[in-house]
Every structure is written in structure tokens, then in C-alpha cells.
Amino acid sequence: MVSDRLSQITNALERVMDPELPFLSITELGMIRGTEIDDEGKAIVHLSPTYSGCPATDAIQEDIRAMLSQIDSNFEIKLVLSPAWTTDWIQDSAKEKMRQNGIAPPEGSSADKSFLLGEAKSIACPQCGSNATKLVSPFGSTACKAHFKCKDCLEPFDHFKCI
Amino acid sequence: MNSENHQLLLRLGDDALILSQRLSEWCGHGPALEEDIALSNIALDLLGQARSFLTLAGAREGLNRTEDDLAYLRSDREFRNALLVELPNGHFGDTIMRQFLFDQFALLRYECLAAQRFDLDVAAISAKALKETKYHAEHSAKWVIRLGDGTDESHEKIQESLNTLWVYTGELFEPDTVTSYCTNNGLISDPDQLKSQWLESINLVLEEATLSLPSSEWMQCGGRNGIHTEHLSYLLAEMQVLQHKYPGAKW
Numbered sequence: 001m002v003s004d005r006l007s008q009i010t011n012a013l014e015r016v017m018d019p020e021l022p023f024l025s026i027t028e029l030g031m032i033r034g035t036e037i038d039d040e041g042k043a044i045v046h047l048s049p050t051y052s053g054c055p056a057t058d059a060i061q062e063d064i065r066a067m068l069s070q071i072d073s074n075f076e077i078k079l080v081l082s083p084a085w086t087t088d089w090i091q092d093s094a095k096e097k098m099r100q101n102g103i104a105p106p107e108g109s110s111a112d113k114s115f116l117l118g119e120a121k122s123i124a125c126p127q128c129g130s131n132a133t134k135l136v137s138p139f140g141s142t143a144c145k146a147h148f149k150c151k152d153c154l155e156p157f158d159h160f161k162c163i
Numbered sequence: 164m165n166s167e168n169h170q171l172l173l174r175l176g177d178d179a180l181i182l183s184q185r186l187s188e189w190c191g192h193g194p195a196l197e198e199d200i201a202l203s204n205i206a207l208d209l210l211g212q213a214r215s216f217l218t219l220a221g222a223r224e225g226l227n228r229t230e231d232d233l234a235y236l237r238s239d240r241e242f243r244n245a246l247l248v249e250l251p252n253g254h255f256g257d258t259i260m261r262q263f264l265f266d267q268f269a270l271l272r273y274e275c276l277a278a279q280r281f282d283l284d285v286a287a288i289s290a291k292a293l294k295e296t297k298y299h300a301e302h303s304a305k306w307v308i309r310l311g312d313g314t315d316e317s318h319e320k321i322q323e324s325l326n327t328l329w330v331y332t333g334e335l336f337e338p339d340t341v342t343s344y345c346t347n348n349g350l351i352s353d354p355d356q357l358k359s360q361w362l363e364s365i366n367l368v369l370e371e372a373t374l375s376l377p378s379s380e381w382m383q384c385g386g387r388n389g390i391h392t393e394h395l396s397y398l399l400a401e402m403q404v405l406q407h408k409y410p411g412a413k414w
Contacts, residue, residue: 052291053211081215082287084294138302139201143208143295147197163294 002037005072009035009043012067019059020142023097026060030089033080043068043075048085051143087162098160099126104133104148106162123159125150133157167344168282169224170243173233174341174387175272175285176216177244179292180234181395182265183209184402185252194255201302202258208295215288235406239389239396246386247331249395253324256317259306260324266300267364268335268357275351282350304368311372318373325369326377333382336361341387 013035014027026032026047033046045064049057061077068075087106095105104126122131130152138161140147145158186206193199217230228236247265252258273296276282276289310321336358345351352360369376385391405412 051208051211052215052295053207053209081291084291137197137201138298139204143204
């Protein structure tokens with residue numbers, strides 16, 4: 001019974017999408033850090049916010065509540081700050097979806113700080129695949145993205161920052 | 164509730180909150196679209212950090228105060244931010260120099276706080292904030308170099324920004340009972356040590372930016388004890404007006 005309930009919750013969470021990346025679920029983004037049933041029978045969802053100030057975090061919690069209240073009446077969302085969310089937790093399938101939606105996914109491990117130090121490794125253009133790209137600004141349309149430009153197809157694009 | 168711990172949380176929360184409010188004034192006024200977006204993004208990160216620290220401060224003090232109560236319902240004398248972050252934005256170079264001096268300090272402070280195991284809640288918030296601050300510090304340092312080592316005019320202007328802001332940096336490293344509490348419990352390095360590390364980091368950048376460190380040793384202080392410049396009062400008046408006029412308003 002418990003595992004049925006948990007798997008229902010897990011399945012429902014897979015249908016909660018990120019409001020700023022509506023083609024990706026919060027599960028694929030690695031924001032769900034686990035679900036459990038506590039001693040009193042309450043379902044606990046552990047959620048890891050991406051950036052401290054990300055305005056989507058509040059919206060995501062509301063979406064989780066709306067989704068879960070359809071199947072469960074006794075649940076709680078707990079924010080997990082430690083360990084801090086990292087782009088390493090993003091599933092590979094999500095990275096492919098980002099590319100298809102014109103966003104260059106985070107490359108490599110967050111332990112590699114070369115991008116941060118300005119020794120940018122090449123970020124491939126999600127439109128044409130060219131490696132001849134240029135960082136326009138380390139801050140893009142949302143807290144999690146940097147703004148790039150492709151020197152070959154000349155298209156601007158977002159790069160999901162590696163943190 | 165240990166009052167030094169409470170003071171530490173207010174310093175961390177208020178530094179982030181007030182600087183966030185200042186930076187958000189650039190929204191729609193940045194010198195270029197990319198900078199408008201960058202400064203607003205940084206403001207947003209800082210606001211998130213402030214929310215985490217003030218929520219924790221409210222939860223621990225046991226007075227049933229939320230992050231909003233602490234942000235909107237305290238008077239200027241109750242804020243514990245450093246004077247540096249409440250100063251008006253000035254021109255873009257002033258804002259960048261203030262950001263650079265603060266970012267380099269915030270980096271060191273968060274590095275200590277993220278690594279310690281005395282206060283795990285603070286370590287968790289700081290580990291997250293540290294990742295964000297690395298981006299901010301990279302951004303402000305690059306601009307200091309670009310403006311300092313840029314045209315004669317940009318060099319002269321940002322040197323002047325540095326000279327003006329310099330007297331507000333001493334306060335970041337002023338020892339008191341709160342810094343002793345931090346040092347004794349392994350939360351943050353000793354202020355002298357922190358200062359020498361900070362000087363080392365900023366000197367690397369200032370050298371490349373062909374800027375010179377002001378020689379003045381006299382330093383302004385007061386913010387950590389609630390004695391602020393008049394600028395904070397105007398900032399708060401704007402930030403808090405809605406909650407004063409319509410207490411508890413939500414939308």
C-alpha cells in the first residue's frame with residue numbers, strides 16, 4: 001500500500017512542469033530529492049530549489065499542491081537546501097529536450113569552473129550545432145541561464161548555466 | 164535564542180536585502196539591455212538569499228515574525244546591513260565598484276559559512292548563495308577591469324568611485340561581539356584574516372584595472388549597530404510604503 005501511494009505520488013510529480021521551462025518536469029530537472037511516508041502517515045515531498053531567488057519556486061510548490069491534492073489529502077512539501085541543487089542532477093533526457101527547444105544545456109560537471117573563470121569551453125549552438133559561439137552576458141532571461149550568440153548562424157540563444 | 168546568532172542572521176539577510184533593493188532600481192535603466200538584465204538577475208539572487216536568512220532569523224527568535232515582517236515592519240535603526248550596500252547607486256561605475264567591493268567580501272564570508280558545521284542551516288543557505296555569488300563576483304570584477312583599463316574618462320570615473328566608497332569598506336571587517344562569536348565558533352574567519360584575504364583578492368583585480376587603492380585609513384561605520392546614513396531611510400520608505408499603508412496587504 002505504502003509503495004503504491006508513493007509511486008502514485010512519484011508519477012504525479014513527473015507531470016509537474018517547470019513554469020519557465022514548460023517542456024521539462026521538475027523531476028527531470030532533479031528538483032525532487034525524494035518522497036516518503038512519515039510515521040504519522042503523511043506523504044513528504046523533498047523539493048530542492050534551483051536558485052535562492054528563483055520566482056518559479058513558489059509557483060512550483062503551488063503546482064505540486066494542485067497536482068497532489070487530486071490524489072492525496074495528506075502531504076507536505078519540504079524544501080531541502082543542503083546539499084545545494086546542482087545542474088549535475090538534471091537528467092540526460094532533459095538536456096536533449098533543452099537542445100530541441102533552443103537552449104544549450106549545461107555541459108560537463110559543475111565541479112569544472114572553467115566557464116566561471118572566463119576560460120569558456122565551447123558551448124555548442126542548439127540551432128546549428130556550431131561550436132563558434134560567443135558569451136554575450138553571463139546573465140540571461142532567467143536566473144539559471146546565460147545569454148550566448150552563435151557566430152555561424154548568428155542566432156542568439158540561452159545557455160543553462162552550470163552550477 | 165542567542166543574540167549574536169540573531170545579529171549574524173540579520174547582517175547576512177539585511178546586506179542581501181538592501182543591496183537587492185538598490186540594484187533593482189536599475190531595472191529598466193541599465194546602460195545596455197544585457198546590464199539591465201544582469202543587475203536585475205543579481206538583485207533577484209540577493210533577494211532569495213535575504214529571504215532564506217530572514218526566514219531563519221524569524222523562526223529562531225520565537226516572536227512569530229516572518230521574512231516579510233522583518234523586511235517590511237522594521238525601522239531603519241533595526242536594520243543591520245553594512246553602510247556600503249545602502250548607498251545610492253550613483254552612475255553605473257559607482258554601482259559596479261560597490262558591487263565589486265561587496266561581492267569579494269561576500270565570497271569570503273560565504274566560503275567560511277558554507278564550510279563550517281556549527282550552524283547547519285546557515286551552512287546550507289550559504290552553500291547555495293556561494294554558487295550564485297561566484298557569478299556576481301566574476302561579473303563585477305570584469306567590469307571593474309573594463310572600466311578601469313578603458314578610456315581616460317572611464318578610468319577617472321571609476322577611480323573616483325573607489326575613492327568615495329573606500330571609507331565604507333572598513334565596517335565589513337570591524338571586530339565586535341558578533342564577529343567574536345563567529346570566530347570562536349568557527350563560523351567565519353577572524354576579521355583581520357578576512358580583511359587580508361579580501362585585500363589580496365581586490366588588489367589582483369585593481370592592478371589589472373590600473374586602479375590604485377586609496378591611502379585613507381579613516382573608516383565610516385555604524386550600520387552593524389543600526390546607525391545608518393539617511394539614504395537607508397529613503398530606501399525603506401519606498402520599500403515599505405505599501406505594508407505601512409495597507410498592513411498585511413497581499414496580491
